[in-house]
Amino acid sequence: MTLPGAPHLARRGRDLYLEDCQLATLAQQHGTPLYVYSQASMLDALAAYQRALAGRPHLICYAMKANSSLAVLQTFARAGCGFDIVSGGELQRVLAAGASASKVVFSGVGKTRTEMRQALEAGVRCFNVESESELALLSQVAVELGVRAPVSLRVNPDVDAGTHPYISTGLKGNKFGIAHEQALAVYRHAAQLPGIAVRGIDCHIGSQLTEVAPFLDALDRILDLVEAIEAAGITLHHLDLGGGLGITYTDETPPSADELIAQLLARIDARGHGHREIVFEPGRSLVGNAGVLLTEVLYLKPGETKNFCIVDAAMNDLMRPAMYEAWMGIVPCTERDAPAVTWDVVGPVCESGDWLGRERELAVAPGDHLAILSAGAYGMAMASNYNTRGRAAEVMVRGHQATLIRRRESAAELYANERLID
Numbered sequence: 001m002t003l004p005g006a007p008h009l010a011r012r013g014r015d016l017y018l019e020d021c022q023l024a025t026l027a028q029q030h031g032t033p034l035y036v037y038s039q040a041s042m043l044d045a046l047a048a049y050q051r052a053l054a055g056r057p058h059l060i061c062y063a064m065k066a067n068s069s070l071a072v073l074q075t076f077a078r079a080g081c082g083f084d085i086v087s088g089g090e091l092q093r094v095l096a097a098g099a100s101a102s103k104v105v106f107s108g109v110g111k112t113r114t115e116m117r118q119a120l121e122a123g124v125r126c127f128n129v130e131s132e133s134e135l136a137l138l139s140q141v142a143v144e145l146g147v148r149a150p151v152s153l154r155v156n157p158d159v160d161a162g163t164h165p166y167i168s169t170g171l172k173g174n175k176f177g178i179a180h181e182q183a184l185a186v187y188r189h190a191a192q193l194p195g196i197a198v199r200g201i202d203c204h205i206g207s208q209l210t211e212v213a214p215f216l217d218a219l220d221r222i223l224d225l226v227e228a229i230e231a232a233g234i235t236l237h238h239l240d241l242g243g244g245l246g247i248t249y250t251d252e253t254p255p256s257a258d259e260l261i262a263q264l265l266a267r268i269d270a271r272g273h274g275h276r277e278i279v280f281e282p283g284r285s286l287v288g289n290a291g292v293l294l295t296e297v298l299y300l301k302p303g304e305t306k307n308f309c310i311v312d313a314a315m316n317d318l319m320r321p322a323m324y325e326a327w328m329g330i331v332p333c334t335e336r337d338a339p340a341v342t343w344d345v346v347g348p349v350c351e352s353g354d355w356l357g358r359e360r361e362l363a364v365a366p367g368d369h370l371a372i373l374s375a376g377a378y379g380m381a382m383a384s385n386y387n388t389r390g391r392a393a394e395v396m397v398r399g400h401q402a403t404l405i406r407r408r409e410s411a412a413e414l415y416a417n418e419r420l421i422d
């Protein structure tokens with residue numbers, strides 16, 4: 001039996017397996033909290049995008065902020081994938097994983113002069129510029145280096161993505177992108193700047209989108225602009241349609257990447273833009289369902305109004321529930337014969353917001369291992385050291401093979417950069 005949204009996660013008898021690796025065994029071998037990823041799941045998710053775009057110029061740029069562990073980046077780089085970065089740190093990281101800068105696009109509202117210089121020196125494919133002042137600074141930095149910066153403007157199409165306000169980015173009043181009404185004027189300005197080479201247009205309207213309609217709305221708004229910009233004599237080579245495709249955490253039914261792209265391409269062709277290179281920047285949909293977070297039950301604390309199941313993973317390991325009130329599946333690694341009880345699954349961190357799941361029916365005992373599902377995206381990447389907790393270890397599985405791709409952080413490493421005063 002496979003679990004929702006995660007084709008490589010299945011129960012065999014009482015035991016949960018990711019590919020051919022038994023999760024309870026991995027938890028014992030490596031300790032908990034432990035992130036475990038299926039490489040096949042990541043490659044399958046990428047293949048769906050690649051298949052849908054086969055036969056036309058395209059580049060898939062994995063939005064690496066979703067999970068930037070080196071072995072994850074290496075997996076995608078070897079499969080021919082490009083990358084969407086949002087900082088100089090991400091640039092260094094992705095190059096260390098073996099990626100080519102020529103397949104990197106650089107997004108983000110607050111690029112610094114130093115980051116711009118690093119990215120120009122590395123030779124990134126494109127900067128997704130989010131404001132007029134950023135454009136001016138980028139031109140200046142490029143001129144100083146004697147180059148032209150390849151640029152797309154990130155346009156805010158003002159469409160409602162119908163997702164959580166913290167992960168919605170394409171509405172007016174949002175910090176991201178250049179307003180649709182101003183975009184043509186900013187393109188005209190960009191075309192005059194000595195350090196800028198206009199390459200394309202970009203948008204990204206939000207995250208965990210589960211409908212096709214907002215993507216199509218945004219596309220129409222972008223194509224209207226493309227037509228106006230080209231009528232003004234400025235050539236655009238590529239259309240970057242961002243990321244944002246959702247995954248199944250509970251009962252969501254997002255379109256598959258194939259379905260979404262087929263509909264977008266049909267619209268692009270119908271409007272006569274089929275010759276353009278298409279770029280996508282998927283993050284969550286490439287890695288989210290590929291990962292689980294394993295945790296051990298420390299204590300059971302039944303109460304009058306609530307029962308608490310206290311586990312060794314916490315909000316510092318997995319922020320999504322505390323930050324977005326996100327619902328994530330929680331299941332035992334090994335099922336036991338006992339009646340289920342309703343538990344709030346909480347971590348050891350000293351915050352009431354430190355919960356991983358509320359009101360979950362589970363048959364558990366101290367020492368059992370639980371798997372938190374769909375934890376491959378915005379899990380480890382958002383982990384912190386709050387409460388001087390070292391970040392979790394990570395394992396990548398490939399069939400029967402399990403490889404430790406990051407060892408657990410020690411407490412001494414956490415204060416290694418600190419100094420006592422005299």
Ligand SMILES: *Cc1c(COP(=O)(O)O)cnc(C)c1O
Binds near residue numbers: 066207242244284285
């Ligand atoms: C975060 C982000 C993405 C990826 O979003 P997902 O929802 O993870 O697919 C793509 N592009 C930009 C500019 C982003 O900030």
